Amino acid sequence: MKINLQGKNIELTDQIKEHIQKNVASLEKLISSAEKEGAEALLVFEVSKSTKHHKSGPVFHSDCHLTLNGETYYSSSDEEDLYRAVDAVRESLFREISKKRDRKHTLFKRGALSVKKMMKRLTRRNPATAKY
Numbered sequence: 001m002k003i004n005l006q007g008k009n010i011e012l013t014d015q016i017k018e019h020i021q022k023n024v025a026s027l028e029k030l031i032s033s034a035e036k037e038g039a040e041a042l043l044v045f046e047v048s049k050s051t052k053h054h055k056s057g058p059v060f061h062s063d064c065h066l067t068l069n070g071e072t073y074y075s076s077s078d079e080e081d082l083y084r085a086v087d088a089v090r091e092s093l094f095r096e097i098s099k100k101r102d103r104k105h106t107l108f109k110r111g112a113l114s115v116k117k118m119m120k121r122l123t124r125r126n127p128a129t130a131k132y
Contacts, residue, residue, distance in 0.1 A: 001028060001041040008048035010060075010082075019083055020045055023090040030097045031068060039069045045089075047082060060085045064093055073097060 003024060005012060024043060031041050044065040051059065058078035062085040066073040073096050077088035 001031060001035065001043060004042070004044045006044070006046040008046065009052060010047060010049045012047070016047065016082065020047070020086055023086055027066075027090060027093060027097070030094065030101070031066075042067045047086065050078070062086050062089045064089045066093060066097075068097075071100075073100075 046063045048061045060082040061078050063076045075089045075092035077085045079085035
């Protein structure tokens with residue numbers, strides 16, 4: 001997986017980079033199965049400070065674009081703390097990727113069950129056309 005870290009209106013210190021790398025490692029567990037099949041993953045992570053003069057409120061902003069097998073996942077967050085903004089983006093991406101993966105698995109199982117019933121002649125439904 002290629003990781004691109006960017007910072008706007010903020011200096012990326014070693015602590016910030018380390019925190020982002022740690023959060024990306026948890027996403028990498030989900031992505032590793034697709035990478036084994038030959039897919040390329042590109043992750044662009046951007047952290048920024050929305051304004052230079054505000055000192056309270058949701059000042060820190062983080063964005064993340066993940067491209068995997070031609071599919072794009074995106075998440076962003078505005079928080080008072082930079083580390084909480086990064087954590088919120090990771091959680092959102094984790095949920096989105098898991099949801100997509102589970103949906104594909106569920107649809108495959110549903111189709112396989114339909115074919116099995118058709119082969120046992122329990123139903124006359126044709127799974128290719130979804131008609132009886």
